[in-house]
Amino acid sequence: YDITDEEALKIILAAKKEAEATDVLVNIAVTDAGAHLKAFIRMDESYLGSIDVAIKKAKTARYFNIDTGTLGELTQPGGIIYNIELSNGGLVSFPGGMPIRNKDNVIIGAIGVSGGSIEQDRAIALAGIKAILKK
Amino acid sequence: YDITDEEALKIILAAKKEAEATDVLVNIAVTDAGAHLKAFIRMDESYLGSIDVAIKKAKTARYFNIDTGTLGELTQPGGIIYNIELSNGGLVSFPGGMPIRNKDNVIIGAIGVSGGSIEQDRAIALAGIKAILKK
Amino acid sequence: YDITDEEALKIILAAKKEAEATDVLVNIAVTDAGAHLKAFIRMDESYLGSIDVAIKKAKTARYFNIDTGTLGELTQPGGIIYNIELSNGGLVSFPGGMPIRNKDNVIIGAIGVSGGSIEQDRAIALAGIKAILKK
Amino acid sequence: YDITDEEALKIILAAKKEAEATDVLVNIAVTDAGAHLKAFIRMDESYLGSIDVAIKKAKTARYFNIDTGTLGELTQPGGIIYNIELSNGGLVSFPGGMPIRNKDNVIIGAIGVSGGSIEQDRAIALAGIKAILKK
Numbered sequence: 001y002d003i004t005d006e007e008a009l010k011i012i013l014a015a016k017k018e019a020e021a022t023d024v025l026v027n028i029a030v031t032d033a034g035a036h037l038k039a040f041i042r043m044d045e046s047y048l049g050s051i052d053v054a055i056k057k058a059k060t061a062r063y064f065n066i067d068t069g070t071l072g073e074l075t076q077p078g079g080i081i082y083n084i085e086l087s088n089g090g091l092v093s094f095p096g097g098m099p100i101r102n103k104d105n106v107i108i109g110a111i112g113v114s115g116g117s118i119e120q121d122r123a124i125a126l127a128g129i130k131a132i133l134k135k
Numbered sequence: 136y137d138i139t140d141e142e143a144l145k146i147i148l149a150a151k152k153e154a155e156a157t158d159v160l161v162n163i164a165v166t167d168a169g170a171h172l173k174a175f176i177r178m179d180e181s182y183l184g185s186i187d188v189a190i191k192k193a194k195t196a197r198y199f200n201i202d203t204g205t206l207g208e209l210t211q212p213g214g215i216i217y218n219i220e221l222s223n224g225g226l227v228s229f230p231g232g233m234p235i236r237n238k239d240n241v242i243i244g245a246i247g248v249s250g251g252s253i254e255q256d257r258a259i260a261l262a263g264i265k266a267i268l269k270k
Numbered sequence: 271y272d273i274t275d276e277e278a279l280k281i282i283l284a285a286k287k288e289a290e291a292t293d294v295l296v297n298i299a300v301t302d303a304g305a306h307l308k309a310f311i312r313m314d315e316s317y318l319g320s321i322d323v324a325i326k327k328a329k330t331a332r333y334f335n336i337d338t339g340t341l342g343e344l345t346q347p348g349g350i351i352y353n354i355e356l357s358n359g360g361l362v363s364f365p366g367g368m369p370i371r372n373k374d375n376v377i378i379g380a381i382g383v384s385g386g387s388i389e390q391d392r393a394i395a396l397a398g399i400k401a402i403l404k405k
Numbered sequence: 406y407d408i409t410d411e412e413a414l415k416i417i418l419a420a421k422k423e424a425e426a427t428d429v430l431v432n433i434a435v436t437d438a439g440a441h442l443k444a445f446i447r448m449d450e451s452y453l454g455s456i457d458v459a460i461k462k463a464k465t466a467r468y469f470n471i472d473t474g475t476l477g478e479l480t481q482p483g484g485i486i487y488n489i490e491l492s493n494g495g496l497v498s499f500p501g502g503m504p505i506r507n508k509d510n511v512i513i514g515a516i517g518v519s520g521g522s523i524e525q526d527r528a529i530a531l532a533g534i535k536a537i538l539k540k
Contacts, residue, residue, distance in 0.1 A: 002179075004179050005151075005176055005177065005178050005179050008176070008177075009176065016140070032177075033439070034183070034318070034437075034438070034439025034440070034441065035318050035439070035441075036177070036183055036186060036439065036440075037175060037177065037186050038176075038177050039175060039176050039177070040172060040174060040175035040176075041140055041143070041144065041173075041174050041175075042140065042143075042167075042171070042172065042173050042174070043140050044137075044139050044140050048169070048171055051171055051172050060319070062318065063317060063318045063319025063320075064317050064319045064320075065317065077346050077347045078346060080364060080387075080388050081364050081388070082342060082345070082346065082363065082364060083345070083353075083355045083362075083363060084323065084362070084364070086355050086356065086360040086361070086362075087319070087322045087323045087326055087360055087362060088319050088322045088323070089322075091319070182468060182469050182470065183439070183440050183467065183468045184465070184467075184468025184469045184492070184493050184496070185468075185469075187492045187493045187494075188489065188492045188493070191492055207487060210487070210488070211482050211483060211487065212482045218488075220488045220491050221491065225491040225492055226491070227488075227489070227491075227492060228487065228488060229485060229486050229487060229489070252485075253485050253486070272449075274449050275421070275446055275447065275448050275449050278446070278447075279446065286410075302447075304453070306447070306453055306456060307445060307447065307456050308446070308447050309445060309446050309447070310442060310444060310445035310446075311410055311413070311414065311443075311444050311445075312410065312413075312437075312441070312442065312443050312444070313410050314407075314409050314410050318439070318441055321441060321442050
């Protein structure tokens with residue numbers, strides 16, 4: 001099972017639409033099941049620094065099959081996996097990255113959104129994911 | 136002057152359409168005028184190694200405002216800029232990367248295509264670029 | 271004194287067996303006395319992000335001849351070697367990495383396990399190490 | 406379709422056996438279909454520098470679904486993809502890396518062997534691959 005290019009495009013366009021509707025400027029990255037970049041879009045005037053953050057959020061989400069925000073709760077000082085961000089060439093452990101599952105709940109890729117507040121990034125990621133679950 | 140996200144998407148979709156019409160599996164990257172990734176799509180079953188090559192082709196084309204194939208003629212052993220590929224974190228100097236110009240001939244970004252033969256990659260890049268010049 | 275390839279394989283297979291017996295999906299890395307990768311196995315469906323974490327755990331354990339969990343107690347904010355994880359191309363300082371000693375208590379390599387809880391990773395590492403101490 | 410840990414181990418052990426039978430000291434790496442490290446073994450006294458070469462050979466073979474020796478014919482000065490080795494964090498374009506196919510000819514991973522002559526490396530890689538095709 002792996003995400004298709006059409007699914008990845010659908011997700012990115014749905015996430016971008018959500019970002020526009022809520023007036024947030026973001027970078028949106030989608031990886032496949034192997035954590036390799038599948039699709040990407042950067043909205044005009046969004047942060048340049050968010051290119052890498054968005055891609056790393058998506059990769060992180062797939063590397064550990066986890067909402068990046070949930071990962072971040074475990075990586076704080078004193079946390080059980082403190083500083084795991086230093087592995088894998090750099091991980092991102094705050095909200096905005098999420099695994100993408102198909103209708104059978106199998107992980108087929110991941111999305112990473114960066115540029116807004118962490119709540120906004122996560123909401124936009126979620127809107128993207130939902131695009132391929134709708135009929 | 137800078138490419139917009141809508142233009143980048145239009146270019147990527149046109150390049151993908153050309154690739155599908157000619158039965159080639161490619162990765163397509165578009166950068167903005169600052170040589171930063173603006174949009175990207177990887178076609179299903181295209182080479183994993185072409186992700187980075189496509190992005191580097193687009194960056195190379197904008198770094199030097201040149202068709203990457205033309206650059207490659209200068210970087211061969213004995214060439215005037217031999218091994219310039221080692222700069223900038225890795226350049227790609229064979230065909231498939233091209234600057235994107237607007238209707239006034241101002242460079243607003245670049246496209247990089249990888250996955251087919253170098254002739255196919257270049258033709259697909261060209262088809263992408265033409266998409267924003269058409270009325 | 272250095273670990274042999276046969277010992278490394280034995281350790282990896284014993285660790286994998288322990289992981290299977292306890293229903294944990296892990297990546298297992300073994301380095302030699304020089305902290306260089308000697309053997310590695312990734313169990314099916316284990317985290318992709320654990321490849322690098324397992325290897326870094328093993329390297330960290332040998333770099334400082336220490337249980338990585340013990341190291342982590344010293345690297346917290348306010349700790350005496352705060353942020354040492356940033357050295358050596360990235361260290362991992364939570365449990366799952368341990369030096370491997372021969373029957374004479376000489377360090378001959380290290381093991382790193384990643385994919386389960388930190389307690390599970392450490393237990394699996396320990397099971398691996400014990401494999402070359404048994405008669 | 407993806408290689409299993411049991412298949413990867415079988416390949417590595419068969420390649421190691423071939424290396425021993427022909428008196429060659431090598432590093433052997435196997436990646437999965439996503440080009441991620443799946444299994445690895447370094448024979449005693451083989452080159453330390455071959456760890457990275459073996460892994461990069463396997464990745465290169467999967468990145469472009471090609472025998473790395475065949476790739477190398479295209480990357481020479483004047484070749485159509487001169488210097489592509491500089492992409493993807495470093496590729497290896499001499500023999501010893503090969504895609505692994507299952508019985509239905511689907512690529513499920515790749516193997517990389519380094520430490521002997523390029524002919525020896527390639528022969529050992531081939532012996533590894535054949536291990537999962539035999540009944």
